[in-house]
Amino acid sequence: MSNARTLTMAQAIAEAIGQEMDRDPRVFAMGEDIGSYGGIFSATSGLLARFGPERIRDTPISESAFIGAATGAAAAGMRPIAELMFVDFFGVCMDQIYNHLAKNRYMSGGQVKLPVVLMTAIGGGYGDAAQHSQCLYATFAHMPGLKVVVPSNAYDAKGLMIQAIRDDNPVVYFFHKGIMGLPWMKYFDGATNGVPEEAYTVPFGQAAVVREGRHVTVVAVSQMVHKALAAAKQLQTEGIDLEVIDLRTLVPLDRETVIRSVGKTGRLLIADEDYLEFGLSGEIAAVVAERLDQIALKAPVRRLGVPGVPIPYSRPLEEAVIPSMQSIADACRLLMDAQLNQAA
Amino acid sequence: MTEPNAQTLRWMYETMLLIRRYEETMAQVYLEGKLPPHIQMGLAFDIASGPVPGEMHLAAGQEPVAVGVCAHLTVTDTVVGTHRPHHFAIAKGVPLDHMTAEIFGKATGLGRGKGGHMHLFDPEHRFSCSGIVGASMPPACGAALAAKMLGTQDIAVAFFGEGAANQGTFHESLNLAALWKLPVVFVCEDNAWAISVPKDKATAIHSNAKRAAAYGMEGITVERNDAMEVYHAARQAVNRARLGHGPTLVEVKTDRYFGHFQGDAEVYRPKDEVSQLRKHDPIPALGATLRKNGLLDDGSEAQIRDQVDARVRAAFEFARTSPYPSAAEATEHAFA
Numbered sequence: 001m002s003n004a005r006t007l008t009m010a011q012a013i014a015e016a017i018g019q020e021m022d023r024d025p026r027v028f029a030m031g032e033d034i035g036s037y038g039g040i041f042s043a044t045s046g047l048l049a050r051f052g053p054e055r056i057r058d059t060p061i062s063e064s065a066f067i068g069a070a071t072g073a074a075a076a077g078m079r080p081i082a083e084l085m086f087v088d089f090f091g092v093c094m095d096q097i098y099n100h101l102a103k104n105r106y107m108s109g110g111q112v113k114l115p116v117v118l119m120t121a122i123g124g125g126y127g128d129a130a131q132h133s134q135c136l137y138a139t140f141a142h143m144p145g146l147k148v149v150v151p152s153n154a155y156d157a158k159g160l161m162i163q164a165i166r167d168d169n170p171v172v173y174f175f176h177k178g179i180m181g182l183p184w185m186k187y188f189d190g191a192t193n194g195v196p197e198e199a200y201t202v203p204f205g206q207a208a209v210v211r212e213g214r215h216v217t218v219v220a221v222s223q224m225v226h227k228a229l230a231a232a233k234q235l236q237t238e239g240i241d242l243e244v245i246d247l248r249t250l251v252p253l254d255r256e257t258v259i260r261s262v263g264k265t266g267r268l269l270i271a272d273e274d275y276l277e278f279g280l281s282g283e284i285a286a287v288v289a290e291r292l293d294q295i296a297l298k299a300p301v302r303r304l305g306v307p308g309v310p311i312p313y314s315r316p317l318e319e320a321v322i323p324s325m326q327s328i329a330d331a332c333r334l335l336m337d338a339q340l341n342q343a344a
Numbered sequence: 345m346t347e348p349n350a351q352t353l354r355w356m357y358e359t360m361l362l363i364r365r366y367e368e369t370m371a372q373v374y375l376e377g378k379l380p381p382h383i384q385m386g387l388a389f390d391i392a393s394g395p396v397p398g399e400m401h402l403a404a405g406q407e408p409v410a411v412g413v414c415a416h417l418t419v420t421d422t423v424v425g426t427h428r429p430h431h432f433a434i435a436k437g438v439p440l441d442h443m444t445a446e447i448f449g450k451a452t453g454l455g456r457g458k459g460g461h462m463h464l465f466d467p468e469h470r471f472s473c474s475g476i477v478g479a480s481m482p483p484a485c486g487a488a489l490a491a492k493m494l495g496t497q498d499i500a501v502a503f504f505g506e507g508a509a510n511q512g513t514f515h516e517s518l519n520l521a522a523l524w525k526l527p528v529v530f531v532c533e534d535n536a537w538a539i540s541v542p543k544d545k546a547t548a549i550h551s552n553a554k555r556a557a558a559y560g561m562e563g564i565t566v567e568r569n570d571a572m573e574v575y576h577a578a579r580q581a582v583n584r585a586r587l588g589h590g591p592t593l594v595e596v597k598t599d600r601y602f603g604h605f606q607g608d609a610e611v612y613r614p615k616d617e618v619s620q621l622r623k624h625d626p627i628p629a630l631g632a633t634l635r636k637n638g639l640l641d642d643g644s645e646a647q648i649r650d651q652v653d654a655r656v657r658a659a660f661e662f663a664r665t666s667p668y669p670s671a672a673e674a675t676e677h678a679f680a
Contacts, residue, residue, distance in 0.1 A: 028493065054493065060523065065516035068482020069489055072500070075472065076422060076490035096513075099476050100483065108465030109456030110677035112472070144678050168680040 004194035008181025010042035012154035012195045013119075016161035017081060018047055019199045021055060024079060027165055030057035030066050031083030040085055041121045041180050063093035067118065071101045074114045079165060084120040087136045087174065101170045102145030116171070117164045122150075123176040123223055123273060124322055126185055130310035133318075135272075137221070138279035140172045141250040147171040147204060148250040152179065152225040153191045156248055159202030166201065176223040176273075188226035205252035209261065213243035216267040216332045219258055219284050221247050224271045224323065231328035240336055250280065255287050259295060262288050266298035267335045271328050276305030299338035302331050345576055350639055352415050356571055357634055359414075360407040360627050361652045363431045366440070367404040367602070369656050370430070370447070374400045374606050389607050395448055395664065398460055401428035405569070405601035408626045409533050410435035412566075412574025412596075413501060416582040422487035422500040424480040425473035426533075427462045432473065432503055438466045440659035450666035457669045458677060470498075478511025480504050481530060485517050488526035488585075499527040499585040506595075507538025509552045518593065522559040527585035529578065530593045535600040540612035556593035566596040571630045599624070 007015065021027045028051075029044055035058040038045035048056040059066040063084060070080040084090065090097065097118065104112050124133030141148040147169055151157040157175065164171040179191035210225060211232055218228040225246045232242035243261050247254065262268045268288055270281035281303035288301060304323035312318050348356065377383070377394030391398065403410070406428070414435035417423065425432035433443055438454070446453030447461045454466055462475035470487070474480060484502035491498040508514060509532055521528045532552050536543055549555070556563030562584075564577045574596055581592035599621040603610045634640035640648075 060516070060519055062516035062520055064513045065482045065485060065520045068479070068513065068517075069486030069520065072422070072424070072483030072486020072488075073490040073493075074486070075467070075483065076470070076487040076494075076498075078486075078490045078493060080486075092512075095476055095479065096482055100474060100479060104465065104472070105680070106678045107455050107459035107463040108467070108472075108677075109454065109458050110680070111455070111467050112465050113680060147679070 004196050006192060007154045007195040008192045009151065009154045009157045009175060010045060010180040010182060012158040013043045013161050013175060014045045014047060015195070016158040016199070017044060017165070018050060020162055020165040021047070021051055023199070026077065026079045027081065028055040028057065028078065029081040029083065030059050030070070032059055032061055032085050034058060034083050039083060041175065041177055042182060043083065043119060043175065063089060064096050067093045068096035068100065070116045070118070071096065071104065071114060074116045075104070075112055079115045081117040081119060081165065084118060086132050087120040087122050088131050088134050090136065098143045102143055105169065106145055113168050114170050115168045117161070117173055118170065119173040119175065121177050122174045123178050124311045124318060125178050125223075127313060127315060127318065129313040133311040135174070135222070135274035137172075137174045137250055138274045138283070141280070145170065146251065149173045149204065149248070150221040150250060151175065151248065152222050152246050153193050154181070154195050155193050156202050156208070158195050159200050160204075160248065162199055163201040163204060167204070174222065178223045179226065188223060190226045190229060202248070204249045205254050207248055207254035207257040208246045209243065209257065210246045211242060211244040213241035213265070215241045215265055216269055216335050217243045217245060217258070217261040217265045218269045218271055218328065218332070219245045219247060220271045221250070221280070222273065224273050227323065227325045228271050228328055230325040231332065234325070234329050235332055240332055242332060258284060258287055259291050262297070263295035266296060268297070268301045269328065269331050269335060270301070270303045271323050271331075272303070272305040273322055274305060276303060276307050279305060281305050297340060299335045299340065302335055304328065304331055346579065348415060348575055350637070353634055353637065353639055356411045356415055356575070357630050357640070358648055358652065359411045359435055360571060360630060361648060362655060363407045363410065363434050364404055364627060365652050365656045366430060366434060367402040369660060370396070370400065371402055371602065371606060373660060391607065396461075397449070400461060400606040401604065402602045402606065403428050403431040405599040405621065406533055406535060407431055408569050408571040408574045409503070409531065409596045409598050412571045413529070413531055413578040415575055416578055417501065418498070419469060420496070420498045422470040422484060422498065424484045424487070424500070424502050425471070426480060426503055426505060426508070427473070427475045427477065428505075429462065429464055429473035433464050433466070433471055436471045437469045438464065438471050440655060441662040444659040444663040445666045448663040448666070449668065450663055451669040451673075452662070452666040456673060456677070478504060478508040478513040481513050481517030484528050485521050485526055488521065488528040489524065491527055497586055499529065499582060501529045501531060503531045503533060505538065506532055506534035506536070506543050506552055507541070507546060509555065510547060518556070518559040518561060518591070521591040522561045525588070525590040527588065528591045529581040529585055530591060531578070532593065532595040533598050534595055535598050537600060537604070537613070539604040551595060553593055553595040561591055561593055563593045563595065566594065569596070569598045569624065569626050571626055572633060
């Protein structure tokens with residue numbers, strides 16, 4: 001890799017956007033506080049000075065209007081990037097997202113091209129409570145018509161953002177606040193990594209095996225990848241060898257990498273920061289269940305996610321609901337001890 | 345006041361006749377197979393049966409809004425319509441045959457049968473619409489923003505009903521458009537009824553045009569359902585947009601001749617309301633203007649009506665004889 005420096009994920013995202021804006025005059029960004037503030041989570045840091053207020057466009061607090069405007073501008077030939085400050089705010093603009101941005105291409109029989117990137121901040125763990133801490137990527141992945149990108153580190157973040165901007169479909173790009181490398185929020189070091197200076201893409205639908213192992217497959221995205229890697233380090237001393245898969249994109253979903261890994265380990269844990277029920281963890285479990293004619297499990301599938309409650313505020317309560325390195329390690333130990341019911 | 349030239353006047357009249365004939369034809373065709381004895385189970389009406397299933401919202405009576413505005417537009421101007429979209433689509437130049445085929449769910453339809461009557465997309469004529477009330481304004485702002493950034497002279501028009509003026513998108517979009525001086529025209533079709541709820545039971549002020557003042561924008565009310573009056577109001581608004589002077593809100597008091605949807609028993613509406621409204625039918629009114637200007641006589645009137653009938657017949661014939669899409673197409677076109 002030439003010219004790799006270490007960047008934070010926020011720097012990598014901003015660099016990707018800047019390089020694509022240099023390359024293509026149709027690319028522009030709009031959202032709340034993306035201009036002089038540089039984005040609340042720094043995803044557009046430094047871009048206003050380079051591109052000016054027409055292309056790095058601060059918006060009123062009118063998510064329906066500016067996300068709907070992104071759809072309209074894309075239909076008219078532009079390639080907008082819209083930032084929804086927190087994914088939790090989707091409630092005020094979801095009609096424009098899922099009834100229009102997501103559906104118009106299909107309803108037009110493929111005629112309307114909507115190259116829109118909707119980027120948004122996700123995740124808890126810093127005491128921001130129920131309306132500013134959710135992940136919700138599975139909600140967007142559930143509804144047809146949106147590609148769903150959830151990077152875990154700066155290298156992927158840059159390549160996936162460039163891929164997203166060049167994609168002719170709506171892409172929802174979720175960055176976790178706790179891996180952006182912000183100077184005001186604790187983050188996982190592994191997310192800040194080597195990033196080439198030149199533009200490059202990371203293709204959608206290709207999961208990364210970020211750690212190879214023999215005993216348990218841990219499927220994760222975003223910040224949870226780093227928690228899984230930390231758990232793997234801890235469990236190594238106990239002789240438990242984790243294989244960690246970073247899905248990187250949910251739509252499209254790389255099912256084969258999951259199947260290949262579980263076929264090897266025979267044990268599956270899905271570690272997810274989104275809600276447990278009806279979400280990513282259930283989907284991955286179903287992917288494996290549907291292929292049990294080809295691979296064999298040694299233990300029942302285990303899942304970690306936020307149990308059916310909103311994210312609580314108080315520190316001990318929040319720690320109780322968001323899966324941690326410790327809860328991942330515990331779940332893997334249980335998987336090593338568990339057996340399938342062979343009598344049935 | 346600059347009057348429309350002869351060509352524009354003729355186009356307006358022909359297009360109003362075309363819209364009316366289209367909607368009346370659709371009202372008939374829509375009923376095919378939906379009434380006893382074609383349907384079973386003791387139903388009085390079956391929305392899913394016949395060649396045109398689903399809801400059907402027709403715009404007969406509202407022709408002046410569509411033609412009075414679209415008379416000022418070019419092919420590359422954007423129009424975003426509503427759940428009641430046929431008059432806008434026709435006035436914007438969307439091909440009648442492919443539009444009708446879409447409404448029939450055929451493979452030759454605008455969206456290969458994936459959208460239907462509330463979801464007509466014609467990128468070539470920059471037309472789209474939505475079944476969601478209040479959804480037209482944000483994408484129209486976006487099209488206008490694109491025009492501004494690309495440096496074209498194109499403008500965008502968002503049509504919506506008076507019921508939609510109580511949606512958040514209306515207020516968000518008017519503010520955004522005024523703030524960014526976008527080349528957009530907001531056109532409120534006030535047909536007095538939001539399905540069954542009259543405007544005075546839903547809106548705290550009498551005139552939606554007054555709401556424009558809240559966003560530092562001019563609001564114009566067209567008090568009569570008259571194509572010439574809409575034409576003049578829209579001319580100001582379109583010119584303002586095209587000259588880069590920002591958005592305008594135009595409110596037109598128009599009339600809905602049919603129910604909210606076909607099959608609507610209209611229990612909420614005074615029985616003689618429509619017959620009273622039809623006494624002020626805007627089509628003969630415009631015809632009289634053409635005659636006064638020597639642009640229409642009995643002979644040319646008959647000729648125009650024959651042509652309009654033939655175009656509508658051909659469009660419905662095209663739709664009826666077109667094939668359905670294959671079932672395999674259901675999983676196509678979600679992504680590029």
